[in-house]
Amino acid sequence: MANHVFNTVPAQDNMPPTSGAMPAHDARTHPDAERHGGTRRAPLDGRTIAILATNGVEEVELTEPVAALQQAGAQTVLVSPTHGYIQAMKADVNPTQRYQVDMLVAQAHARNFDGLVLPGGTTSPDHLRMDEDAVRFVREFVQASKPIAAICHGPWTLINANGVRGHRMTSWPSLRADLINAGAHWVDEEVVSDGTLVTSRNPHDLKAFCPAIVALFAAAPHHAPQ
Numbered sequence: 001m002a003n004h005v006f007n008t009v010p011a012q013d014n015m016p017p018t019s020g021a022m023p024a025h026d027a028r029t030h031p032d033a034e035r036h037g038g039t040r041r042a043p044l045d046g047r048t049i050a051i052l053a054t055n056g057v058e059e060v061e062l063t064e065p066v067a068a069l070q071q072a073g074a075q076t077v078l079v080s081p082t083h084g085y086i087q088a089m090k091a092d093v094n095p096t097q098r099y100q101v102d103m104l105v106a107q108a109h110a111r112n113f114d115g116l117v118l119p120g121g122t123t124s125p126d127h128l129r130m131d132e133d134a135v136r137f138v139r140e141f142v143q144a145s146k147p148i149a150a151i152c153h154g155p156w157t158l159i160n161a162n163g164v165r166g167h168r169m170t171s172w173p174s175l176r177a178d179l180i181n182a183g184a185h186w187v188d189e190e191v192v193s194d195g196t197l198v199t200s201r202n203p204h205d206l207k208a209f210c211p212a213i214v215a216l217f218a219a220a221p222h223h224a225p226q
Contacts, residue, residue, distance in 0.1 A: 065119065092122050
């Protein structure tokens with residue numbers, strides 16, 4: 001698997017996209033290490049987390065989980081059906097920045113990752129659930145009982161991957177009937193942890209979602225090859 005990092009690409013008028021690093025975090029040293037006079041391994045040190053998204057992804061549901069995971073020591077890989085770059089949005093209708101894709105989903109397999117994040121926004125999950133490779137990729141995580149985190153409309157793809165039945169979970173309110181019909185127990189809470197699945201409702205829940213997904217991935221067995 002390619003050793004890619006998540007890059008952010010400003011979408012400026014009349015300027016070709018140029019990649020730049022996400023906010024820098026030391027993936028080798030725990031934030032409290034210096035205070036305690038030594039070095040400790042970060043909770044997600046050595047783990048690789050896939051972020052599955054495409055055009056229309058809600059930007060903060062992409063960038064804030066990535067920043068939290070990187071700060072905790074994880075390597076994040078943006079996986080998408082789209083070549084090159086994906087366009088992020090704010091509130092579904094306002095274009096923000098473009099983000100460089102690290103790996104095409106057709107070439108991605110769950111065995112190379114320790115966990116999966118499914119950001120929301122209306123458009124991105126709707127496209128993903130119609131993409132055979134994206135659904136196959138998510139299904140591999142489900143079948144391997146690897147940890148998955150989904151926020152907002154992100155669980156749409158999980159439904160198509162047969163990954164919600166029997167789970168207690170939450171989502172953007174309009175997915176309630178979809179999730180119940182697929183066998184989930186839907187609740188209106190800011191973050192819900194149920195086994196290998198963590199879900200949240202919307203960007204306002206990120207303050208609870210981000211630490212919950214770090215805890216989820218830290219507690220799971222380490223699978224991805226070094």
